[in-house]
Amino acid sequence: MSNGSVAELRQEQDYFDQAMDDHEESFRSDPIEGGGVGTAAERRAMQKHRDSKVRLSKDDAVASRRYVLDSGETYYIGKVSIMNADGDVAVINWQSKMGAKLYQSTARDPNGVVSRRQFHTTGNRIDQFSDTLYQELAQKVSSLEDELRADPVLRTSLEAGRDGKMRDIVQTIQASQDKLIRADKDQLLVIQGGPGTGKTAVALHRASWLLYTYPHELTPDDVLVVGPNPSFTKYIQHVLPGLGDVSVKQTSVVELLTHPGIHVQGTDQESVAHLKGSEVMAEVIAQNLSNRIKAPTTSIRVRKQNSGAYYIIEPVKLRDHINQLRQGPYSRGRKQVRAKILEECGKQLLTQAAAKYVEQTVDARSLDNVLDRIWPRISPQVLIREMLGSRSRLAISGQGLLSTIELSLLFRRSSGTMAKEPWTAADMALIDEADFQLNSDSRRWGHIIIDEAQDLTPMQLRAIRRRSRTGSMTVVGDLAQSTGAFARDSWTDIQVILQSRLPSNLKHLEHGYRVPREVYNIAARLLPHAAKNVRPASIIRESGSKPRLFNVVASQMAREVAKQASHHSSKGRFVGVIAPPEQFDVLRSAFRSEGVKFSDSANGELGNSINLVSPEMSKGLEFDAVVVADPPSHLGYG
Numbered sequence: 001m002s003n004g005s006v007a008e009l010r011q012e013q014d015y016f017d018q019a020m021d022d023h024e025e026s027f028r029s030d031p032i033e034g035g036g037v038g039t040a041a042e043r044r045a046m047q048k049h050r051d052s053k054v055r056l057s058k059d060d061a062v063a064s065r066r067y068v069l070d071s072g073e074t075y076y077i078g079k080v081s082i083m084n085a086d087g088d089v090a091v092i093n094w095q096s097k098m099g100a101k102l103y104q105s106t107a108r109d110p111n112g113v114v115s116r117r118q119f120h121t122t123g124n125r126i127d128q129f130s131d132t133l134y135q136e137l138a139q140k141v142s143s144l145e146d147e148l149r150a151d152p153v154l155r156t157s158l159e160a161g162r163d164g165k166m167r168d169i170v171q172t173i174q175a176s177q178d179k180l181i182r183a184d185k186d187q188l189l190v191i192q193g194g195p196g197t198g199k200t201a202v203a204l205h206r207a208s209w210l211l212y213t214y215p216h217e218l219t220p221d222d223v224l225v226v227g228p229n230p231s232f233t234k235y236i237q238h239v240l241p242g243l244g245d246v247s248v249k250q251t252s253v254v255e256l257l258t259h260p261g262i263h264v265q266g267t268d269q270e271s272v273a274h275l276k277g278s279e280v281m282a283e284v285i286a287q288n289l290s291n292r293i294k295a296p297t298t299s300i301r302v303r304k305q306n307s308g309a310y311y312i313i314e315p316v317k318l319r320d321h322i323n324q325l326r327q328g329p330y331s332r333g334r335k336q337v338r339a340k341i342l343e344e345c346g347k348q349l350l351t352q353a354a355a356k357y358v359e360q361t362v363d364a365r366s367l368d369n370v371l372d373r374i375w376p377r378i379s380p381q382v383l384i385r386e387m388l389g390s391r392s393r394l395a396i397s398g399q400g401l402l403s404t405i406e407l408s409l410l411f412r413r414s415s416g417t418m419a420k421e422p423w424t425a426a427d428m429a430l431i432d433e434a435d436f437q438l439n440s441d442s443r444r445w446g447h448i449i450i451d452e453a454q455d456l457t458p459m460q461l462r463a464i465r466r467r468s469r470t471g472s473m474t475v476v477g478d479l480a481q482s483t484g485a486f487a488r489d490s491w492t493d494i495q496v497i498l499q500s501r502l503p504s505n506l507k508h509l510e511h512g513y514r515v516p517r518e519v520y521n522i523a524a525r526l527l528p529h530a531a532k533n534v535r536p537a538s539i540i541r542e543s544g545s546k547p548r549l550f551n552v553v554a555s556q557m558a559r560e561v562a563k564q565a566s567h568h569s570s571k572g573r574f575v576g577v578i579a580p581p582e583q584f585d586v587l588r589s590a591f592r593s594e595g596v597k598f599s600d601s602a603n604g605e606l607g608n609s610i611n612l613v614s615p616e617m618s619k620g621l622e623f624d625a626v627v628v629a630d631p632p633s634h635l636g637y638g
Helices: 006-025 040-051 097-103 134-140 144-149 152-159 175-181 199-213 230-236 253-257 270-277 280-292 316-325 330-346 364-374 380-388 391-397 404-410 425-439 458-465 492-498 517-524 554-570 581-593
Strands: 065-069 074-078 089-093 113-122 125-133 188-193 223-227 249-252 300-303 310-313 447-450 473-477 504-509 575-578 610-613 625-628
Touching (some): 006 125, 125 134, 175 199, 188 199, 188 492, 199 223, 199 447, 223 230, 223 253, 230 249, 249 253, 270 458, 280 380, 280 425, 280 458, 300 330, 300 364, 316 330, 330 425, 391 404, 425 458, 458 492, 554 581, 581 610
Parallel strands (some): 223 249, 223 447, 575 610
Antiparallel strands (some): 065 113, 113 125, 300 310
């Protein structure tokens, strides 16, 4: 590796300045057709991407790398493709086919690459650059890990300070990551990755690559990103817009499943959360709905309009029809029963022509009353509230499906009003399932990204699966970090629940870039217990600082946490204070009494300095420094 001369740096800066001018000019002039490098198809793809008006910001450089091939061709690669005034390609997009060849090159498998120049920039100003000669590097390194450690741009990126926003990794995409980013669209792709392996970044860049590669099949508003909680969504929400994909829906799983007027304001014991999250609840809800339908056993009477007379229909005329409709969507069945009642009323008119207008002869209120007795109207939230709040309804709904103990666990006395109902996160998936069984019309997306998927319940997974149009999904997570009611040590059940006609593939990210070795070695001790089948990641980064353990009495724990968090914050570090929710109140008080400013993840906040987060809320987030509050186990917080 070598650093460039002042003259070379000036020459490169001139190239960057001209490319930025050409980029800005493209927003002031008509698209230019022309020649340049690459195939005609690649040039058309570049032109199409330019037409989408992805504009570099003041914080962006036109390129992050320059590659020289053994053919003598030179390629600059960046976030967007840039053409000069002659129609030649000055910078190629990282998402292009040539971008794949370049990003997937390594010293041991160069793909025709002779050298790589990596730029360190501030905005579009080049601070310095470094050159890697692949043949020379291949003689110096014995493994991919050695090559990664020797990457100056990657090392600089890993050592840079964090803040409240996740950054894109266009500058540092590694070969193994790039292969997953560009994997075929039509599959269920499950990516297992330990801490710091870049699985979230891979998933987001994959979404951007899919949008670039399949413009006729996917648009930004046809892609859904589902994260574990609102703080995580806030943390990652700037990555895709920064890559030019501004209309992708990004949300948390609870927010995705929450219906208007319903708010999570309660919690379940783990045994209850596990039961509510089990797939059997879909059958319980279906049985509840089926038992609400009552085929008539006596004659039904529908009043005629403006008359004291009635249409009288014998139960045998409706019974078989009603029973056939039980298995379909509930709301559609109600409409079909209504049509059947009108049909039977029409048969009692004198002529077939008159039967076409039978609805005009029927009293609407009388018809609705009859229909409500047979096939009641109900909303999904009312259905779940009534089911959970009634031992008798639960017993009928769970007959043959749930044990007496399980029925007892599910029972929750209803509050006085819907607004005061102590809805839990697990209830959101039940309401969503009820809504689907009632109406069967969930919004569907062309591709879905699921992050931290290892913690999702089967009911949550069902809810996400039915929002997929074809089964095309990217699922990422880490089994070793699986917690909650459905802690897993295998991806099998998730793959089964999310399966479709498309193939399912499990891939692994094996290199840990972000987490320092000193921290990972402590966490790795738990790996044989947490997920014995998961291979530990190969860590390439060392911080030079070992984690410190502070032994303090319980009464001083909160003050010491505030002190240590403030110490790291004063040095400009992005700090995470991780504690169980039961400790939040005492920590908040300690922060305030010590004059420490902080952001509270319980309110969906994620600030630029000190952030108070629970272990669950911390998943996927990155900090420069972490303070873990570990109260004594005899207080119930260990």
